[in-house]
Each structure stands twice: as C-alpha cells, then as structure tokens.
Amino acid sequence: MKGLLIKDCRIIMGQKKLLILYFFVSIMLGFTMDSSFIVSYFPMIAMMLVISTIAYDNHENGVGFLMTMPVSQGDYAVAKYIFSVIGLFSAWVVAIFVQFISLFIQKTPFVVSDIVLEDFMILPVFFIITSIMIPVEFKFSSEKSKIVLFVICGIIILIMLAGKSVLEFVQTNFGVDFEAMAAKADTLSPITVIAVLYAFCVVIISISMVISIRIMKKKEF
Amino acid sequence: MISLKNIQKNYKDFKLDVSMEIPDGRVTGIIGKNGAGKTTTLKAILGLIRVDGGDIEVLGKNPKDFTGEDKKDIGVAFSEAGFTMVLTVNDVIHILRGFYKNFDEKGFREKCKSQSLPLDKQIKDFSSGMKAKLRVLTAMSHKASLLILDEPTAGLDVIARNDVLQMIRDYLGEDPERSVIISSHISSDLEGLCDDIYMIDNGKVILHEDTDVLLGKYGLIKVGEDDYQTLDKKYILASKKDSYSYTCLTSEKQFYAENYPKAVIENAHIDDIIVLMVGGNK
Numbered sequence: 001m002k003g004l005l006i007k008d009c010r011i012i013m014g015q016k017k018l019l020i021l022y023f024f025v026s027i028m029l030g031f032t033m034d035s036s037f038i039v040s041y042f043p044m045i046a047m048m049l050v051i052s053t054i055a056y057d058n059h060e061n062g063v064g065f066l067m068t069m070p071v072s073q074g075d076y077a078v079a080k081y082i083f084s085v086i087g088l089f090s091a092w093v094v095a096i097f098v099q100f101i102s103l104f105i106q107k108t109p110f111v112v113s114d115i116v117l118e119d120f121m122i123l124p125v126f127f128i129i130t131s132i133m134i135p136v137e138f139k140f141s142s143e144k145s146k147i148v149l150f151v152i153c154g155i156i157i158l159i160m161l162a163g164k165s166v167l168e169f170v171q172t173n174f175g176v177d178f179e180a181m182a183a184k185a186d187t188l189s190p191i192t193v194i195a196v197l198y199a200f201c202v203v204i205i206s207i208s209m210v211i212s213i214r215i216m217k218k219k220e221f
Numbered sequence: 222m223i224s225l226k227n228i229q230k231n232y233k234d235f236k237l238d239v240s241m242e243i244p245d246g247r248v249t250g251i252i253g254k255n256g257a258g259k260t261t262t263l264k265a266i267l268g269l270i271r272v273d274g275g276d277i278e279v280l281g282k283n284p285k286d287f288t289g290e291d292k293k294d295i296g297v298a299f300s301e302a303g304f305t306m307v308l309t310v311n312d313v314i315h316i317l318r319g320f321y322k323n324f325d326e327k328g329f330r331e332k333c334k335s336q337s338l339p340l341d342k343q344i345k346d347f348s349s350g351m352k353a354k355l356r357v358l359t360a361m362s363h364k365a366s367l368l369i370l371d372e373p374t375a376g377l378d379v380i381a382r383n384d385v386l387q388m389i390r391d392y393l394g395e396d397p398e399r400s401v402i403i404s405s406h407i408s409s410d411l412e413g414l415c416d417d418i419y420m421i422d423n424g425k426v427i428l429h430e431d432t433d434v435l436l437g438k439y440g441l442i443k444v445g446e447d448d449y450q451t452l453d454k455k456y457i458l459a460s461k462k463d464s465y466s467y468t469c470l471t472s473e474k475q476f477y478a479e480n481y482p483k484a485v486i487e488n489a490h491i492d493d494i495i496v497l498m499v500g501g502n503k
Binding site for chain 1: 264267269270271287288289290291292293295297299301302303304305306307308309312315316317318319320321343369
C-alpha cells in the first residue's frame with residue numbers, strides 16, 4: 001500500500017508545470033478575491049489531481065501491472081481513499097494558512113472562530129464529491145466517467161428540485177412544519193453541526209469505499 | 222512449480238484451453254503468433270483474469286487467493302503495461318522501495334546506469350528499447366524467484382533485444398533456482414534461453430518439448446510427391462504441400478536420415494516448427 005501512495009505522490013509531483021501554474025493562480029486569487037475563495041479552490045485542485053492519478057493508472061493497463069506488485073485489488077481502492085483524504089486535508093490546511101496571510105495583508109477585520117468554522121464546513125463537500133467520483137472513475141473509462149458524472153450531477157439537481165416539491169407537499173397536506181424544524185436546527189451549536197457533517201462524511205466515504213473495493217475486485221486486467 | 226490443468230477462459234471471439242506443468246528452476250518459453258493466447262495464459266497464472274474452468278497452482282496457491290505478500294516473490298514485465306509514462310526512473314526507485322522490502326536499489330541503479338537509462342527523464346521520452354529494459358529491470362529488482370516476462374523483446378532492434386536477453390541470462394546466473402516464464406513470438410529469443418517451450422495456437426497448446434529435443438531431433442524433410450506417398454508417416458507431425466514437393470516436420474529426423482538416404486533433411490528451427498504446426502496438415 002505504501003508503494004501505491006508513493007506512486008500517486010510521484011505522479012502529482014511529476015506535473016510540476018501544472019502545479020506551479022495552479023500555485024500562482026491560487027496566490028493571485030487568494031490575495032485579490034474574497035479570502036474564503038482560496039479555501040474552496042485549493043481542495044478542488046487537490047481533488048482534480050487525486051482523480052487524475054486514476055486516469056494515469058488506467059493508461060495502457062497500468063492498473064493490471066500494479067496488480068502484479070504486492071498489493072491486492074482492495075488495497076488499490078483503499079489507497080486511493082487514503083490518498084484523497086490526505087490530499088484534500090493537506091490542501092485545505094495550506095489554503096487556510098494562505099487565507100489568514102491574505103486577511104492580514106488586506107488588513108480585513110475578522111473573527112478567527114467564525115472563519116475557522118466556515119472553513120470546516122467546506123472540506124466535507126469535497127470529501128463527498130470525491131467519494132462519488134472515485135467509484136465512477138474505477139467503473140468507467142476516463143471518457144465515459146465524464147458523461148456518468150454529468151448524469152449524476154443532473155440526477156442530484158433533479159432530486160433537490162423534487163425534494164423541495166415533496167417537502168412543500170408534505171408540509172401542506174400533512175401539517176409537518178419543516179420551517180420550525182429548520183429554525184430548531186439553527187439553534188444547534190456550530191460545533192454540533194460540524195460534528196454531524198463530518199460523521200455524515202465518514203458514512204459516505206465508507207459506503208463509497210465498499211463500492212469501490214467491489215468494483216476493483218470484479219475487474220479483470 | 223506452476224501447474225495449469227485445463228485452464229479455460231472464454232471471450233466472445235476467443236477461447237483459451239491450456240494445461241502446463243512448469244517445474245521450479247526452469248526457463249520456460251511460450252511461443253505463438255500474435256493473439257494465440259500467450260498473454261492470456263500469463264494473466265491466468267498471475268490471477269489477473271478469472272478463469273472459467275480448470276485448476277491453477279502457482280507457488281503453492283491458486284492465484285485468485287494471492288495476497289500482497291505472495292506476490293513479493295514474483296517479478297513481472299508486460300510488453301504493453303507498466304508504470305505510467307509521466308514517471309521517471311527516480312520515481313520508480315522510490316515506488317519500488319515502497320513496495321518491496323528486498324528491493325535491490327544499489328543493483329537497480331547500477332543496471333540502469335549500465336543500460337544508459339537516465340534517472341530524471343520521464344519514461345514517455347524513452348525509446349522503445351529503453352522502456353523494455355526498464356520493464357525487465359523493474360521485474361528483476363527485488364530478487365524474485367519467479368519471473369514472468371510477456372514479450373519482453375517485442376518491437377526492439379537486434380541490439381536492444383540482445384541486451385534484454387543478456388539481462389535475463391545474468392539474472393538467472395545469479396541464482397540457478399530462479400524460474401522464468403517468457404512469452405515471445407520471436408523464436409530465436411527463446412531458442413538460446415529456454416529449457417523447454419510451449420507452442421500455443423488459437424488458445425491451445427499444440428506442442429510442448431524441451432528446446433534441446435526440438436533443435437536436436439526435430440527436422441524438416443523435403444520430398445517429391447511420389448516419395449511423399451511412400452514415406453513412413455510414423456514420426457511425421459505435420460506436412461505442407463509446396464508447388465512441386467512436400468515439406469514434412471518430423472520429431473525423429475535421424476530415423477528418416479537412416480531409412481531415406483535420398484531425402485533432403487534439414488534441421489528445424491522453431492519458426493519452421495510453428496509454420497508447419499500451425500499452417501500444415503497434421
């Protein structure tokens with residue numbers, strides 16, 4: 001498994017020109033735009049780089065070759081999740097660091113706890129998106145996976161739209177007061193909300209990982 | 222010991238059905254034309270495909286039950302698969318160090334240097350020969366007792382081919398207990414390297430013989446049409462009609478040399494054997 005993680009690191013380090021470009025764009029954006037932007041931008045780039053390692057592995061049956069090394073198909077899937085979590089978390093930490101430098105330089109008044117709480121809300125979003133993308137990339141080829149992800153985005157939007165209608169229908173016909181429930185949720189402490197969000201993330205990542213392991217175990221090379 | 226008993230794998234337009242016994246400490250060649258089933262056989266040995274029938278045992282286990290630990294004793298080089306091309310040899314060194322406790326880094330670096338493989342250049346910028354050498358050196362980097370090499374010399378010029386073959390000979394020279402399974406469609410590569418050869422065509426083993434026997438006892442008999450009719454066919458494996466004569470493959474050329482002194486008998490090379498076994502009448 002260690003070899004797989006080193007490989008992914010080396011693949012990303014091998015894209016030096018791209019990394020330098022991302023870095024300068026990030027710094028520029030970090031100091032010119034709203035400082036919170038960088039906290040979303042860095043993990044997004046990290047997510048793209050992590051996912052790109054799957055495409056690199058797939059090129060010319062590279063995964064088949066990796067499976068001749070001392071790792072199992074399940075190890076390969078798990079290593080991608082470990083790498084994603086480490087990559088996203090590291091990018092997020094660096095982003096927060098850049099964010100605070102930017103705030104100091106711009107001399108913007110801020111409350112540290114508010115900014116940190118806001119930043120904590122961002123990371124789970126990328127964990128969830130990555131958890132959707134990894135099994136899709138495992139299952140489909142690089143080209144097909146783009147179409148599948150596009151379809152998944154459409155389905156999520158449809159569910160959200162339909163969900164709103166369903167909630168309105170239930171509220172009107174069954175007297176369930178969702179607004180009151182939302183107001184009650186507002187009274188929860190931000191730390192409780194973050195804890196629930198991260199617990200939800202762990203569940204999503206775990207489900208996604210089980211699906212990915214199954215996909216990999218069914219694969220032939 | 223590697224044992225394949227009636228291994229079957231069915232694809233839409235191809236069916237593999239092979240049996241093999243490969244003892245330890247041997248160099249076994251698998252030869253056949255492109256698409257004959259060589260790579261599929263090797264993939265079955267490595268557990269990279271699920272077989273539809275038969276039994277496989279590799280290093281005392283069914284490959285489908287291989288753990289990461291079991292694979293530490295196997296080194297593999299595929300002709301068209303390897304580390305992603307954006308990596309450099311330096312990257313490969315770091316990765317192999319992560320995979321194998323007994324990775325021979327010093328030896329690997331020395332061999333890369335002696336084969337003029339640059340450490341900092343991306344693999345995609347390597348020539349075909351350099352890529353092939355890196356694949357074979359990678360397979361040999363952790364002192365595996367079993368090497369599985371799929372077409373390691375395919376598409377290489379004669380110099381690069383000799384270099385790769387010499388690397389394999391050197392590896393075997395370091396420890397006589399090591400086993401190698403090597404597939405190729407270039408017969409001359411196997412003639413000077415293998416103890417025995419499996420000939421595969423259309424997913425089936427059509428011939429298995431020790432290389433010494435193939436080169437020593439097999440022969441080509443060239444006879445006219447009349448002589449062909451009277452020829453004792455007891456040791457004729459296959460024959461092919463040419464314009465005015467017949468070419469016959471025999472596994473006992475001495476028998477025909479003694480009993481048919483007028484017949485033209487030549488030594489058979491593996492290419493000749495393949496051509497007759499695949500394209501001749503049996």
